[in-house]
Amino acid sequence: MTQVYFHCSSTQKVFVDRRGAVVDGLEEARDHATRVVHSFTDELSLEDWRDWVLHVSDxxxxxxxxxxxxxxxxKPH
Structure with missing residues (x-):
């Protein structure tokens, strides 16, 4: 079990994950990272998320x- 953090950034903004999550390995961290991306992009907003990056740190x-x-x-449609 490892504590990992999921920080999101663009060229203009940064969101720092102060809570993190406990995962069993890289595969679980990857799955959680995908859910984090969807949690940002599923919100109704005018934000263009395509230049954002999620950084996973221990x-x-x-x-x-x-x-x-x-x-x-x-890809955009």
Missing amino acids: DQGDELFVIPFSFVLG
């Missing part, structure tokens, strides 16, 4: 991986 502050929101959202 409790030491080391970055484990990065997921561009566009990977989760796919």
Whole structure:
């Protein structure tokens, strides 16, 4: 079990995850990261999420991986 944090950033804004989540491994962290991206993009807003990036870090502050929101959202139609 590892505590990981899911920070989101764009060129103009940053959202810092202060609570994090306890996960069993990278696969569970990836699944949680995908849910975090959807929680942002499913809200009704005028925000263009395609330039946002989710940074997943451990409790030491080391970055484990990065997921561009566009990977989760796919191409615009």
